Amino acid sequence: MTYIVTENCIACKYTDCVEVCPVDCFYEGENMLVIHPDECIDCGVCEPECPADAIRPDTEPDMEKWVEFNRKYAERWPVLTQKKDPLPGAEEMDGKPGKLALFSEAPGEGS
Structure with missing residues (x-):
C-alpha cells in the first residue's frame, strides 16, 4: 500500500502533510502536491494532517489513476520538505467538485 494525493488538493495545496513526512516523498506543483508512490513508506502519518x-x-x-498521476508529477516536480502557506482562497476551494480542470502541470518552487 502507498498513500497518494487526489484531486481535492488542487487549488488548496495545504502542506501540513509535508511537515510530518519522515521520508520527504512530497513533490510540489504550482497548485497541488503529489506523493511519489515508490518513495512512500506507507506510514500514514500524512493522511490525518491534510485539512x-x-x-x-x-x-x-x-x-490506480491517481497512483500514476502522482508518480508522473513526482518525477517532474521538485521535492518539498518544509511547510508553506496554503494557496490564497484554499478554504473556499476545499471540497469543490471538478477541480481537475484547474490543475496546472507547472512545477512549484520546492524546498
Whole structure:
C-alpha cells in the first residue's frame, strides 16, 4: 500500500502533510502536491494532517489513476520538505467538485 494525493488538493495545496513526512516523498506543483508512490513508506502519518482530506490510501476503489498521476508529477516536480502557506482562497476551494480542470502541470518552487 502507498498513500497518494487526489484531486481535492488542487487549488488548496495545504502542506501540513509535508511537515510530518519522515521520508520527504512530497513533490510540489504550482497548485497541488503529489506523493511519489515508490518513495512512500506507507506510514500514514500524512493522511490525518491534510485539512482537505486529499490524501488517500491506494487501496481505495479507483485509485490506480491517481497512483500514476502522482508518480508522473513526482518525477517532474521538485521535492518539498518544509511547510508553506496554503494557496490564497484554499478554504473556499476545499471540497469543490471538478477541480481537475484547474490543475496546472507547472512545477512549484520546492524546498
